[in-house]
Amino acid sequence: MLSNSEPSSCDVAVLYRQQHSWLQNWLRRRLNCSQSAADLAQDTFMRLLAKEQVPQLHAPRTFLAKVAQSVLSNHYRRQKLERAYVEALAAMPEQVAPSLETQAILLETLIALDAALEGLERPVREAFLWSQVDGLSHGEIAERLDVSITTVKRYIVKAGAMCIMLDDSLDLL
Incomplete structure (x- = not known):
């Protein structure tokens, strides 16, 4: 479906139409949150659009799951970072808080x-x-x-x- 040359938005659009619902459900099962699943599914396809090359896909769901797992890892790392930041802010005296x-x-x-x-x-x-x-x-x-x-x-x-x-x-x- 997708070629080894630069991904065209058309190729990603076809992949999106064919696999978006599946990917969003896959993410929802992992996150237990449909809003976050929708956001991360979009992030996954945005990552594909940003790639210089997308490999020839014989198993698009396996490929999407791998990309989405990376997006999901970034999501969890960001949540952890945000929690630590909020905790650090909460520990600051109010008068010196930014x-x-x-x-x-x-x-x-x-x-x-x-x-x-x-x-x-x-x-x-x-x-x-x-x-x-x-x-x-x-x-x-x-x-x-x-x-x-x-x-x-x-x-x-x-x-x-x-x-x-x-x-x-x-x-x-």
């Missing part, structure tokens, strides 16, 4: 940062978080990852560069 507008901007930035960090290789992400969040030294991180201090520094620089690129892209919004 404005609602600032809270929304911070949450959007936090979600973008989480998505960007998720795209890094596991050791790079861990080195960066252990350094920036947990305050571990390069030597402690090197020991945990069983790599050299030079490698730890390279990991942290790589993740930091990604954060700078993310900051630049958020400034454009």
Whole structure:
């Protein structure tokens, strides 16, 4: 049905018409919420439209389930992040809590940062978080990852560069 070249909106539209109801039901069984299932089904098809290439599909439901599982994982990670953020805000004294507008901007930035960090290789992400969040030294991180201090520094620089690129892209919004 779909070719190996750039996906045309027509191909995705055909797939959408043929499989949308099935996908939404598949998601509803996992989420137990028809509104969230509808949103994530749409997100799944939007992800397909954004792909440069969609493989030839012999089993479209298997393919859609795999893409939807990734969308679902992102959904759960975002919910967990939002809960932690709300808990942190609730723990702050009211007089120092940021404005609602600032809270929304911070949450959007936090979600973008989480998505960007998720795209890094596991050791790079861990080195960066252990350094920036947990305050571990390069030597402690090197020991945990069983790599050299030079490698730890390279990991942290790589993740930091990604954060700078993310900051630049958020400034454009």
